[in-house]
Amino acid sequence: MTQGIHTIDTGFVRPRFDAAYLIVENGRGAFVDCGTNHAVPRMLAALEDAGLRPEDVDWLILTHVHLDHAGGAGELMACLPNAKLVVHPRGARHMVDPSQLWAGASAVYGEQVMESTYGRLRPVPVERVVEAPDGHSVDLAGRSLHCLDTPGHAKHHLAVHDARTNACFTGDVFGLSYREFDTANGPFVLPTTSPVQFDPEALHASLRRLVALNPSAVYLTHYGRVEEVGRLAxxxxxxxxxxxxxxxxxxxxxxxxxxxxxxxxxxxxARAIAHGWTEGRDALASLLAMDIELNAQGLEVWLDRA
Known part of the structure; x- marks a missing residue:
């Protein structure tokens, strides 16, 4: 825990693959992202570990509505009686009616895989959803959490700047940095272009915007807190x-x-080897198999659209 920020391993895919965060301030809590339905017990356990009750949570903030970040939002919100859900305006409708999210993913993976991997998506009541345009500020017991429109990975992506710590919660816009690739040279990072809204120029601009804040650290969904922000960018x-x-x-x-x-x-x-990774190409290909496949698909969608 760093200045009230708790990292939660959602358990998706493998350990230290998919993170959500709990921010605690003056006895009140805000989650940033939530993983899938299967992560809900872990989210509630994190509350208990932090000395909070479900009714002490004021906010669930989603960086975007991809299912590894937001699939469990409806189930988690049902456990948090006083919380509001904060989401990019382009993503809000998918939280109120997740049928399109489900249909799109099911067309790729099939109903059975969707049920076992994510669980059935539960709608969030519209009156509990807050749309967060660029510059929207969330007040967590006097701690300001600023929402920044950060497209490039997805058009409905936002990052959260924590004014208290000058740190950013970046979802997928600041790439992937798995702890298995850490070396004496620090963390290793790569972009994620997963389908269907990769936009390289927008992604470059979003990165420049985040770096301009000179953040002390960024908190990635995949995975955890990293520093050396300028180098990684x-x-x-x-x-x-x-x-x-x-x-x-x-x-x-x-x-x-x-x-x-x-x-x-x-x-x-090649980049990992230059960074000091010594486990070999086969190990890298195994750890990054899902990400490489999704990046290839995302680049293909971008090519076809362009």
Whole structure:
């Protein structure tokens, strides 16, 4: 725990893969993201560990409505009698009526996988949903949490700037940094372009906006608190450009998807080795298999749209 910020492992996929956060101030709480339905017991346990009750939570703030961040929002809100849900205006309707989210994901993964992986999505009553446009401020017992419109990964993405600590909760806009890749050179990071709204120029702009705050740290969903914000942002900018170049080189190839997967794996492996990663390409490919696949899909959607 750092200055009232508690990291919660939601248990999604593997340990230290998917985080949510609890911010505590003067006996009141705010969650940032919540994982899936299966994470709800962990969220409530985190409250108990922090000495809070469910009725002490004022806010659930979602960085965006992708299911590894927000799938359990309805179930969690049902346990928090006094909380309001804060979400980007573009994502609010999906919390009130999650049928479109469910249908889209089910078309890819199938109903059975959706049920076992995420659990059935529960609507949030409209009167409990607060839309947070750029600059919206959430008051947590006198602690200001500012919502920043940060597209690039998704059009409905916001980051949360905690004025008390000058730290940012960045969802997926500041990339992925799994603790398995930490070396003597610090944390390793890569962008996430998962379908369907990757926008490289918007992502570059969002990163520049976050860095301009000179934050003490950023809190990633995948995974945890990292510092060295300027260096990591530079790494992300360079990789976004490299990934765009990879996508353009693969455009028109009959084996486009396989080419993207191979080239992305090579990119991340080369950068990880240069960072001091010694476990080898196969271990990297195994740990990043889901992310590489989603990044390849996201680049393909971007290519087709462009």
């Amino acid at each position: 530079g790494d992300l900018h360079a990789q976004i450009d490299a990934m765009v170049a990879i996508a353009r080189a693969a455009h028109g190839k009959p084996n486009r998807h396989a080419s993207l997967v191979e080239a992305l794996t090579a990119l991340y492996a």
